[in-house]
Amino acid sequence: MPNVPSKTLLRVDDITMAFGGIVAVANLSLTVETGEILALVGPNGAGKTTTFHVIAGVHKPTAGRIIFDDQDITFYRPDGRCRAGVARTFQITQPFQELTVEENVMVGSLAYHRSIADARKDARRYVGMVGLSDRANVLAKGLSTGQRKRLEMARAMATRPKLLLLDEVTGGVDQKSIPGLIELVKQLRREGLTLVIIEHNMRVINELADRAIFMNRGKKMAEGTPEDVMQRPEVVELYLGEEVLHG
Numbered sequence: 188m189p190n191v192p193s194k195t196l197l198r199v200d201d202i203t204m205a206f207g208g209i210v211a212v213a214n215l216s217l218t219v220e221t222g223e224i225l226a227l228v229g230p231n232g233a234g235k236t237t238t239f240h241v242i243a244g245v246h247k248p249t250a251g252r253i254i255f256d257d258q259d260i261t262f263y264r265p266d267g268r269c270r271a272g273v274a275r276t277f278q279i280t281q282p283f284q285e286l287t288v289e290e291n292v293m294v295g296s297l298a299y300h301r302s303i304a305d306a307r308k309d310a311r312r313y314v315g316m317v318g319l320s321d322r323a324n325v326l327a328k329g330l331s332t333g334q335r336k337r338l339e340m341a342r343a344m345a346t347r348p349k350l351l352l353l354d355e356v357t358g359g360v361d362q363k364s365i366p367g368l369i370e371l372v373k374q375l376r377r378e379g380l381t382l383v384i385i386e387h388n389m390r391v392i393n394e395l396a397d398r399a400i401f402m403n404r405g406k407k408m409a410e411g412t413p414e415d416v417m418q419r420p421e422v423v424e425l426y427l428g429e430e431v432l433h434g
């Protein structure tokens with residue numbers, strides 16, 4: 188097969204994010220190629236979630252640029268970034284507790300449909316995609332942690348993103364639910380999605396990620412294949428305790 192040149196979907200260019208005196212992200216640059224899964228790894232407080240916030244438009248960076256799909260989205264608001272094709276899930280899931288699973292997903296679908304009936308139909312499709320059809324009419328507050336993570340993914344997918352940012356999708360999930368979540372992420376990639384995952388679970392990183400970036404104190408410390416990055420002495424030293432901690 189001929190070598191198809193890869194296309195860069197996201198370029199984070201020399202981003203710094205400071206909150207007063209706290210520099211959460213410092214001069215971070217990274218690229219994400221169309222169709223790949225990139226893992227952001229690092230100890231607590233490394234700046235991983237803040238990086239997602241900056242990409243998704245929750246925070247405007249103190250310095251630097253974000254180029255997505257050849258557009259400079261640095262100063263787009265979160266809704267503009269969503270329309271451009273960026274979606275994310277939250278480390279701490281935030282469904283509307285008193286709405287059903289299907290209604291939660293409809294919130295995303297309504298961006299595309301004027302009629303409630305069409306939005307509902309669309310939402311059903313995404314609820315099915317993440318394997319929650321049998322929970323579609325349950326209130327979100329009745330879901331398990333693993334199911335809430337799936338709901339987050341359905342809500343994000345309903346906005347029809349090109350890039351999906353997953354913040355610790357296996358965090359706090361019981362061990363037996365993890366293979367199913369890995370399989371779901373693989374399926375999303377097969378359907379053409381590009382993903383950045385923040386992940387502490389080594390097994391998940393190894394099974395999913397094409398590439399990994401290790402961050403510490405807001406800075407990129409290492410970049411390469413997951414195997415390569417995880418074997419670097421500085422990463423082992425900083426991270427081994429963390430991984431044991433997060434299981």
Ligand SMILES: Nc1ncnc2c1ncn2[C@@H]1O[C@H](COP(=O)(O)OP(=O)(O)OP(=O)(O)O)[C@@H](O)[C@H]1O
Pocket residue numbers: 206209210211229230231232233234235236237238278
């Ligand atoms: N809104 C904010 N205001 C002030 N400081 C913040 C804010 N958001 C994040 N920080 C700080 O920035 C640093 C990076 O936090 P961040 O949440 O990005 O880390 P993380 O790598 O996602 O960690 P974890 O693995 O614990 O989720 C931390 O020191 C955090 O306290």
Ligand SMILES: [Mg+2]
Pocket residue numbers: 235236237278
């Ligand atoms: Mg975080």
